[in-house]
Amino acid sequence: MSLLAQQGARTDEAPIEARALVKRYRDLPAVDGVDLTVRAGDVYGFLGPNGAGKTTTLRMLLGLVRPDAGSIRVFGRDTAEDPIAALQGVAGFIEEPRLYPYLSGRENLELLAAFDRSGQGRAAVDEVLEMVELRDRGGDRVSEYSQGMRQRLGIASCLVRRPRLLLLDEPANGVDPAGLRYMRELLGRLSAEGITILLSSHLLAEVQQVCTRVAMISNGRIVYEGGMDELTRATGRRYRLEPTDFDRAAAVCGSLTAVDDVRAADGELSFRVDDDAGLVALVAGLAEAEVGIRALVPESDSLERVFFELTDEPVAVTA
Amino acid sequence: MIAGSLIAYRWELRKLTAQRRNWLGIAAAALVPVIFLVSIQISKVTIHPPDGPYDTPLGLNLRQTGLALDLVVLKLMGVIGPTLIAALVAGDIVAGEDMGGTLKTILVRSLRRGEVLAGKALALLTYLVAALAVYAVAGALTGVIAWGFHPLVNLSGRHLSALHALALTVAALALYALPVLAIASFGLFLSVVTRHSVAAIAGTLLYALALQGLGALSAIASLHPYLLVNQFTAWHDLFQTPTAGTAIVRCLWVSVAFALPPLLGAWAVFARRDVTT
Numbered sequence: 001m002s003l004l005a006q007q008g009a010r011t012d013e014a015p016i017e018a019r020a021l022v023k024r025y026r027d028l029p030a031v032d033g034v035d036l037t038v039r040a041g042d043v044y045g046f047l048g049p050n051g052a053g054k055t056t057t058l059r060m061l062l063g064l065v066r067p068d069a070g071s072i073r074v075f076g077r078d079t080a081e082d083p084i085a086a087l088q089g090v091a092g093f094i095e096e097p098r099l100y101p102y103l104s105g106r107e108n109l110e111l112l113a114a115f116d117r118s119g120q121g122r123a124a125v126d127e128v129l130e131m132v133e134l135r136d137r138g139g140d141r142v143s144e145y146s147q148g149m150r151q152r153l154g155i156a157s158c159l160v161r162r163p164r165l166l167l168l169d170e171p172a173n174g175v176d177p178a179g180l181r182y183m184r185e186l187l188g189r190l191s192a193e194g195i196t197i198l199l200s201s202h203l204l205a206e207v208q209q210v211c212t213r214v215a216m217i218s219n220g221r222i223v224y225e226g227g228m229d230e231l232t233r234a235t236g237r238r239y240r241l242e243p244t245d246f247d248r249a250a251a252v253c254g255s256l257t258a259v260d261d262v263r264a265a266d267g268e269l270s271f272r273v274d275d276d277a278g279l280v281a282l283v284a285g286l287a288e289a290e291v292g293i294r295a296l297v298p299e300s301d302s303l304e305r306v307f308f309e310l311t312d313e314p315v316a317v318t319a
Numbered sequence: 320m321i322a323g324s325l326i327a328y329r330w331e332l333r334k335l336t337a338q339r340r341n342w343l344g345i346a347a348a349a350l351v352p353v354i355f356l357v358s359i360q361i362s363k364v365t366i367h368p369p370d371g372p373y374d375t376p377l378g379l380n381l382r383q384t385g386l387a388l389d390l391v392v393l394k395l396m397g398v399i400g401p402t403l404i405a406a407l408v409a410g411d412i413v414a415g416e417d418m419g420g421t422l423k424t425i426l427v428r429s430l431r432r433g434e435v436l437a438g439k440a441l442a443l444l445t446y447l448v449a450a451l452a453v454y455a456v457a458g459a460l461t462g463v464i465a466w467g468f469h470p471l472v473n474l475s476g477r478h479l480s481a482l483h484a485l486a487l488t489v490a491a492l493a494l495y496a497l498p499v500l501a502i503a504s505f506g507l508f509l510s511v512v513t514r515h516s517v518a519a520i521a522g523t524l525l526y527a528l529a530l531q532g533l534g535a536l537s538a539i540a541s542l543h544p545y546l547l548v549n550q551f552t553a554w555h556d557l558f559q560t561p562t563a564g565t566a567i568v569r570c571l572w573v574s575v576a577f578a579l580p581p582l583l584g585a586w587a588v589f590a591r592r593d594v595t596t
Contacts, residue, residue: 062427064594084429092427098420102337111330115428117323161428 013076014039015165015196016061021070023056030056032220034070038165038198038213043191045211045228046200047307053220054200058094058169061198063087074165092167092198096174097154101143105134105153108142113160128156132186148179155186166190169200184210204307216310223310231306238299239279241269244292252285270299320437323430327438328445335408335446344404348450351400352392352458356465376474376555384469385462386484389455390558393495398551401451401499402527408446409506410519412439413589417514423594432590436511440582443503448496455492459485475560491554494567497574498550502527508581511589514596544569547577 016038023031031053038044048054059065061072063083072079077086099108109125118124129135132152137145145153151171158166171187172180187210191197201207207214208228215225224231238261243249246267253262253271258278263270273279286293335341359372359381372378375394380387413436416422425435471484479487506523513519530548533539543549544566553570556563 059423059593059595062423064423064426066591066593084431087427088429090427094423095420098424100334100337100421101419103334107333107337111333112424112428114326114330115425115430117326117429157424 014073015042015075016198017073018057018061019071021057021060021072022068023053023060023065024068029220031060031067034217034220034222036215036222036225038196040196041191041194042196042198042213043187043211044196044198045207045214046198046217047202047204047207047214048200048217049202052217054202054217055094055169056220057217058092058167058198058200061167062090062092062094064094089162089164090167091158091161091163091165092169093154093158094169096170097150097157099142099150099153099157102141104139104141105129105145105149105156106138108153109138109157109160112157116161118160118162124160124162128159131159132156133182147174148176151175151179151183155183159190164195166195166197167200168197170202171199172201172203172206180206216307218310224306237274238270238272240295240297240299241271241282241293242267242295243269243286244294245290248289249286249291252289252291253282256281256285258282320431320434323434324437324441327430327435328441329438331412331438331442332445335442341408341446344407344446345450345453348404348454349457351396352388352454353461355392355395356388356458356461360465377471377558380471382466384471384481384484385459385464385466386468386471386481386488388462388466389458389488390491392458393491393554394552398498398502398527398531398548401447401495402502402524404450405447405499405503406506406520406523406527409443409503410510410521410523411516412443412507413510413585414514414516414519415510417594417596418516420596423596426594433586436586436589440504440507440585443507444500447499447503451492451496451499455488459488473558473560474555475558477560479558487557491557494554494557494570495551497570498547498577501547501550501574501577504578504585505581508585508588511585511592545573547573550574 014037016036018034018036021031021034021036022029034053034057036046036057046054046057056065060067061074061079063079063086072086074086074090079086099105100111103111106125106129109128110122113125125138126135129138132155134149134152134156137149142150142153151174155168155171158168171183175183184206187197187199199207199211211228213225213227214231216223241249241253246264246269249269250262250264253259253269256278258281259271259273261272271282273282283293283296355372362371363382369379372391372395373381375391377387377390377394381391413422416425426432430438468481470478470480473479502523505526506519509519509522509526510516513522527548530546534543534546534548550570550573553566556566
């Protein structure tokens with residue numbers, strides 16, 4: 001806890017302010033005029049299909065790739081002027097955490113702590129190993145770790161730096177359902193401690209569950225940036241209704257202004273409402289028409305629909 | 320800069336020692352003089368001085384004093400033996416991390432790229448010096464055990480006391496290390512530029528072979544003293560009476576002249592390049 005409390009120290013400057021970022025490989029623009037603003041305390045989802053420019057953007061944010069144009073300020077400091085100083089409070093990994101397989105997990109963390117010049121000793125390494133539940137396996141070579149353990153060690157390698165900003169690229173890659181749940185809980189804990197998190201992913205469900213703000217990128221361009229709540233409100237909420245009487249239910253749906261975009265399939269109705277009031281009106285209307293409700297459930301792919309609309313790209317819906 | 324380079328250096332050494340394949344180079348360095356000694360002992364009935372290995376500088380000392388073993392094998396190894404070990408480690412030291420993805424892991428921490436590269440270069444130097452030291456100790460020990468700790472006849476026909484010969488052997492190895500390190504510098508450069516271990520290792524070996532080829536070209540005979548490949552025999556000067564010193568001084572500056580450009584090139588590329596793997 002003490003470690004995280006120190007990590008969570010805030011400044012007034014935005015953790016990330018990227019403006020008009022451009023990166024071309026040969027003549028192809030991988031990133032084309034990207035603007036990003038990550039605020040302190042955000043769990044910021046960076047969504048996009050494979051090849052959209054997420055990883056290249058993250059590489060630029062972490063100083064691994066030089067932008068062809070544009071600027072990046074991290075906690076107010078321009079990374080082009082002094083990347084080491086600007087990225088002092090930042091940790092993260094790209095694509096997946098890559099560590100030395102022939103060293104133990106503990107040695108990997110000690111190496112990275114030394115490279116941080118943080119003076120963190122064995123205690124800090126023990127603390128983060130404990131946090132990611134790897135303390136008992138810390139002495140084993142990384143080559144003997146499972147994929148999930150490597151992901152957790154990757155998170156530990158970030159935490160040992162005591163970051164204020166975490167940049168994680170596809171942290172759920174190759175992780176089993178239990179690992180996913182653990183990862184979500186850990187990110188929640190880190191966020192609660194005040195660490196700002198930028199989470200890049202192509203998994204909409206993952207982003208929907210943990211992120212407070214989101215940016216969507218397609219073909220190297222940001223097509224949406226804003227709060228997750230605003231996005232949900234803007235797009236409305238879709239529900240699936242399985243009534244006892246299809247025709248009468250369809251008539252009720254059609255008669256209510258609060259219910260729109262009604263679609264029928266296999267004896268079920270799919271529709272959109274803007275808020276709970278619309279849903280209450282529908283239930284009342286069905287009761288009045290003496291239509292029973294076998295099932296009324298929210299559709300999980302509302303964000304996916306938005307994504308399709310904004311990017312015209314196929315994406316994965318579930319982890 | 321220095322403190323950061325030393326941090327990187329310390330951990331580069333740990334990484335080198337943690338990989339079994341790097342111990343193979345050290346083991347090979349230890350085995351070469353031992354294998355040579357065994358072959359001499361086995362063939363002593365069929366091969367006699369001044370034939371075969373006895374027909375090399377200081378070769379007539381074989382079987383007369385154990386101190387000759389290191390020096391004769393050093394001459395016979397020529398350029399290729401140490402180049403092979405240098406290429407294997409130098410070619411992989413950056414490219415291996417590039418291909419394994421660990422380069423991006425360490426380059427997002429707080430050491431500057433120049434410090435990371437300096438640590439790698441120092442670790443490479445240490446490894447090659449250690450390999451030569453292991454070679455020298457293994458050769459001296461087995462040689463002395465087999466043939467005794469006796470005076471050595473130098474290239475001018477003078478007798479050198481065993482202790483004097485031992486000191487000159489250490490100096491000879493130090494001198495021999497310089498062109499080896501120059502070739503390793505080129506390997507490091509290729510490791511940075513190619514981002515591929517096999518390409519960098521093969522390129523380093525080809526470089527050494529090309530230098531040897533240049534050394535055989537009579538059209539450029541006037542340049543031969545200034546070719547890197549010719550510095551591998553500069554240590555012969557130490558075993559002349561009187562010691563001329565010309566070849567020794569030339570070995571120093573020629574080796575530095577061949578080492579610096581690839582080192583600076585590696586630094587210039589490494590400091591600015593995109594890490595995309």
